[in-house]
Amino acid sequence: MSDSRTSSSKETYTIWTKSLIFHGNGCTVYDSKGVIVYRVDNYGVKNSREVQLMDLEGNVLFSLKGKVRTCGSGCWYGYKGTSTKEMPWFQAKETKSCGILNRSPIRECKVIMGCDYARGTQESYKIEGKSGKSGFRVVEGGDGGGAVAEVKKKESWGGGGVLLGDDVLTLVVEPNVDHSLVMALVIVYGLMRNII
Template sequence: MAKIHPQAPLSSSSLGYFTSKQETFTIWMKSLIVNGHGCTVFDSNGQIVYRVDNYDSRCRAKVHLMDLRGQILFTILRKKYKLLGLWEGYRSSIGKEINRENKPGFQVKRSFRGKSACKVIVGLDKDQTQQYRIESWSNGKSACKILDKFGRLVAEVRRKQSSCGVVLGEDVLTLVVEPFMDHSLIVGLLVVHGLINCRL
């Protein structure tokens, strides 16, 4: 069986959620759980770094972004006002379920105008907030890019190609993250994008 993750790079990447160079990941829109829904994220060495497992249905109102060991990194909740398309992400500091009294680390609002699919606000519990937007193309199902408030590219997702240029299936994607961005945050935002489009 052919591997879906990239070949190992010449130099090893830094550990942790931030790196000083551009990083490439492979997203497989499949859960590691049999008959489950979710996605699995591989680093450039082919190691699993993030995963989402929905056991019973797609488009759940509550999803956990976890690391390989099942430690919760973000709990993502869809708020009650479904027509407005509002999701909140709560960062876990101890790898477990969040306390309901915690403030969200990010908020994603669905936009119904123009190319911009979502408006993102990060750092809701601090004086300084950061704003991003998620723009979709290809009918909004898979390919998208995350831009900062100045329109600079922060991360991009597209269909994965093999080393000989063959485009792989719709469930195998390439994620490119620019330097000094929190990888877990970017993946959390992409999880919301997948929930919006009923991919998870």
């Protein structure tokens, strides 16, 4: 699988927030045909600050590294492949998080692509939390941009059915979007919100 996969049509994935590894932590992502396309395995380390997004064959697409700042808030850096010594491909930073007296979960983070701090950077995506713990969407261009992906609890029977458990989510990705990047952003936000 290429590390930059796009499609000319909308695609739907199922995210199971469980690892394929026995006694491991992580998540497994299936396409609409039930084939595993992405996975994250933390090998027993829950709430790790460093994880890798892989394809089915174990090729690392993104290395994701988190840093905690004051009051438990923080940011994550996404690196292409396995090297975390190069310039990050993106930075995801919480914009609404807990305060000393307010322990509410984060609802939003901004994503800066390129992370070339010497030349300046601009917000390229925003991840907006929705009602409920697991619902959120990835919006292009920050404020006023259109959604490129949306995550919500999965329903049985394709819609209108029974909601499945908190550990099964649906990810819908719009056409002409890099699916591996969207998946990396979904994983980072899931880690920030303790969904994954």
